Amino acid sequence: MKKQIPYKIYLSEKELPKKWLNIRAFMGNKPAPLLNPATQKPMTEAELSTVFCSELVRQELDETTPYIEIPQKIRDFYKMYRPAPLVRAYCLEKALGTPAKIYYKFEGNNTSGSHKLNSAIAQAYYAKKQGLKGVTTETGAGQWGTALSMACSYFGLDCKVFMVKCSYEQKPFRREVMRTYGANVTPSPSNLTNVGRKILEEFPGTTGSLGCAISEAVEVAVSSYGYRYVLGSVLNQVLLHQSIIGLETKTAMDKYGIKPDVIIGCAGGGSNLGGLIAPFMAEKLQGKENYQMIAVEPASCPSLTRGKYAYDFCDTGKVCPLAKMYTLGSGFIPSANHAGGLRYHGMTTTLSELYHQGLMEARAVEQTEVFKAAEQFARVEGILPAPESSHAIKVAIDEAIKCKETGEERTILFGLTGTGYFDMVAYENFHDGKMTDYIPTDADLQKGFDGIPKINL
């Protein structure tokens, strides 16, 4: 007899994953290595260690270990807010009148409001273990900055956050949450760094971008004693930590004999989607299953759907290593789209390579449609979603409506990465009809592409 599936599936504490899953170990063609822009040679462990914590560098470069143990102290912290629920969206299914079965993994039940805490606590742990004084970082929507502030406060580390200016202005209360956790928050671009001053001079009045903020945070980290830079997305180490999302999801689904037909996640730098699909993609790479997987990005910042697969800088200031990824060019500054967490010109190398190999798809969606989906979801499922997460909701609803038309009973899984409690200015614009969509023209994109360096390998 089939088990009745509850609204929310909570794993017990004992079922919490003890190891992260390293998706690269399952890939035949690995993602291309990070390059030193000066030499165009792969970045060495020593080179990376001037910027990042040593243990995190080892994780970054490890392409072969399939499972990496989660240290006990990190697992103890995870127990404060995990396991996260896997929710059967019964009410959404009913509202849509779809035969599809919709599930979402909800990562918003913690004060950082998103999945970002999964990697923040790991990175803070390794920084503390290395005896550092503190870390620097950038934040877009503010979710990563909040998560890192919480993690640093827990381990007694100093935390300096550069927050993309448009988000800083749209989300004044995010700053206060970070302050509650003792962090130091600066709007980016700022006058505190060489790269910030340079960007401000070139683009006065810029609302900033993740790329700019990364450059500033890196500059401060490498020029301050006892500091390293940490990053909330894009890097392989982050995907590794975020695999806990997918591992919990898979354990919960296996327990009830559920198999997703399609897995959907929003993609800015790729950390949430990379984490959600990890164990499913591992099975796909081993030829065991053939899940459909969809990355959803904003039409205003379409790195996968309209970008180039090329070596590019990870940041606007060009202080970071080169990564081979789908990119709009590190000089591309997206419009002040409200989904701050998705305003990144590139995409993690692992997802880029998987996408390039045709193992996953991508779709770009427009902002106003995303907020319509967000509101519909909030009203029936009782969770007010973050704009970023709502990109996944939009495509999940689209897929469920397709099932209604075809009569297919597909099982849809999507990642609900977080809550929108600090995004109410965006909701207000939406309610007041002041929200606009912006789709860059080919000419707009060409400007970004022109800045992609020519690399001869």
Added chain:
Amino acid sequence: MKKQIPYKIYLSEKELPKKWLNIRAFMGNKPAPLLNPATQKPMTEAELSTVFCSELVRQELDETTPYIEIPQKIRDFYKMYRPAPLVRAYCLEKALGTPAKIYYKFEGNNTSGSHKLNSAIAQAYYAKKQGLKGVTTETGAGQWGTALSMACSYFGLDCKVFMVKCSYEQKPFRREVMRTYGANVTPSPSNLTNVGRKILEEFPGTTGSLGCAISEAVEVAVSSYGYRYVLGSVLNQVLLHQSIIGLETKTAMDKYGIKPDVIIGCAGGGSNLGGLIAPFMAEKLQGKENYQMIAVEPASCPSLTRGKYAYDFCDTGKVCPLAKMYTLGSGFIPSANHAGGLRYHGMTTTLSELYHQGLMEARAVEQTEVFKAAEQFARVEGILPAPESSHAIKVAIDEAIKCKETGEERTILFGLTGTGYFDMVAYENFHDGKMTDYIPTDADLQKGFDGIPKINL
């Protein structure tokens, strides 16, 4: 062998309570009945039904049924966000170095951000069942208004919310959440009602109070066809619905063989505390156990610790029935304390009577001490608490520190009613050293007492 207690105890969906607990049925001396101010006779079912939904009136007047079945549709909604976790505060215990064992029941994992949703969905259900077009209400901190908006949206009811002006101004984004759920929000006192206009004339520039907002909402309900008034606290029906908090808590504790020595909750109108203690108080009233119970209120609005036990109006505009309760006088307008949800001049009749009988204690605490406790809690437990809830945190920490001094291993349970994501202005004031405490003088209180009607019974 004793079971290892996890960080979070989640009941399964099957363990969700199927009945609410009616604490009055266990009381020897019942709370005094509501009186009609015109006749000074107990309000009849017919009289109450002009203001409230019929089924809710029956619940309001039912002093004898110990358990009342929760309708299936309400239980289905509960499954969207319940059971709520019972958390063992291992990290807080460690930070305090206390031998006490601290537990909290966390009600903030839903978009309304608090326990208020437990009663909102019940009240919306009965309104819908009665065929009403909509409901009116007041909201202080905005949590009740948000909860009711969510509930009304779920059942397709119109929702008109009068929001205490100081909260409306301090929490602009609350309004947007309510709007996301389709509600209509007006700052109170307003020009929309006779009572609002009268209060504005008498007290120009007033920041409002729950008492004023109640009067306005009642006026609109009784003068609009197909509308009734619903209330988020104070009433017995609300305590009944909120008993789900205590019932879940007790089930979870019993499962692990945990028995609380002291139970602590913040008290504005008393709904959360009344709900949390319900099954424990039932045992105490039956002479089975002798739990210590503490109501925590703000020193700026000390109805239990400094109020009179007397018949008084539930609202400033004197349109509501008279209730026998601990009161500061319906004319008492508390200072613009940030814990909007605790700015009520009275206290639910049930808790008032239990307090009067010496079955529970009360403590008044000052705001800046409350925020210190809130920040300490947030940093170690990873949840940014609502100012209201933080009153309970403050006293729980005080009790745990006492245990440290005496070496007692007491088990402390408190209610963490909600999150503070919409209270960041208050946190900002606290961080900037701009927060002040206000304790009314005896003369201030006397002014309120002078307005308490003289009732000869």
